Each structure stands twice: as C-alpha cells, then as structure tokens.
Amino acid sequence: MLLRLSLFVSVVAVGLMAGCALSNAPATSVSTSQAVSLKGEWMVEYIAGRGVIDYSPARLQFTDDGKINGNASCNRFFGDYQLTQDRLTIQEPLGATRMLCIPALNDQEARLLAALPGTHNVRIQHGILRLMNDAGEEVLRAAKVDNAKT
Numbered sequence: 001m002l003l004r005l006s007l008f009v010s011v012v013a014v015g016l017m018a019g020c021a022l023s024n025a026p027a028t029s030v031s032t033s034q035a036v037s038l039k040g041e042w043m044v045e046y047i048a049g050r051g052v053i054d055y056s057p058a059r060l061q062f063t064d065d066g067k068i069n070g071n072a073s074c075n076r077f078f079g080d081y082q083l084t085q086d087r088l089t090i091q092e093p094l095g096a097t098r099m100l101c102i103p104a105l106n107d108q109e110a111r112l113l114a115a116l117p118g119t120h121n122v123r124i125q126h127g128i129l130r131l132m133n134d135a136g137e138e139v140l141r142a143a144k145v146d147n148a149k150t
Contacts, residue, residue, distance in 0.1 A: 036086050036122050038062035041070075042129050042142035047111045053104055058112055060142055068094075068116075073109035074101030083122070088131065092117040115139045 044058035045051065052058050053073075060070040062081065068090060069078040079094040094113060101109070120131035120139065127144040 036083060036124060038081075038083060038088070038122070038124075038129070039064055041145040043145050044112065044140065044142045046138065046141035047108065048115045048139050050111070053108055056105070056108065058108065059145070072096060072112045073105045075099050075109060077113065079116075086122045087119060088122045089119045090116050112140075 039062055042060045042062075044056070044060060047058075056073055057071045058073045060068060062068055066080055066082060067078070068081045069076065071077075075097040077094050077096040080091040082089045082091070094117060096113065100106070115131075118133075120133065121136075123130040123132070129140075129142045129144065130138055131140040132138050
C-alpha cells in the first residue's frame, strides 16, 4: 500500500512540474520572430466595437506588392499598406467609389474606412485576423476566405 501511495505521489509531482514548465512557454499563435502573412481575402466580422450586418459584403484583400483593396460594405476601396513583422500600417488616404447604399451599410462602411488607416498590431490565429490599436483594443476582426470553397 505504501509503495502504491509513493508511486501515485511521484506521478502527480512529475505531472505538476511538467505543467509548470509548459505554462511558462511562449504563445505560438504569432510571435515577433515569425513572419505574418496577410496575403489573400478576409471576410470582415467585427469593426470598432460592433459586429457586422449579417451576410455583409465587407471584405479585405491584401496582395504581396503592398496593396489593400476590398468591399467596405457598399463601395469598393483601395490603398497601400506596409507590414513589418506584426505591425501593419495602412496608408491614408484610402480611395473608394461613392455609391449610395442603405443607411445601415453606409454606417458600417464609415466605421470600416475609419478603422483601417493607421498602424495596428496584427494577430492571426486559427484563420482569424485581429487588428488592435496600441492600447490593445480590437479595431477589426476578419476570417480568412478559402477561395477553393467559394
């Protein structure tokens, strides 16, 4: 009985030590030593504190040559960006077409076009792109579009 108890205590102790060692390991989602890739199309899900309208056409597309474009909710937009490790800078001003849409889409578009310019911290985890300001507040969230399925 004493042998079983001591074996049980040993196994628990080793498990606890391994857990402590793993808890100090750095996160693996995105680190500053890894290159973040924005290339491709992203469906916008969240803009500056609010979710997007269901079935909204709001999308972003990043190219390898530093161009960003997409659908801001009603109008097409385009511009330039620069990515340095996990810091994204979207140059102002962004260009956009000027069609009139329903008020809800116009409001969403204004929030998107206001949220994009500037410098953001970038995190990509499980196909979700998150742009945060320097205070750590999420200003935009988008899901990677799998063009093979669309």
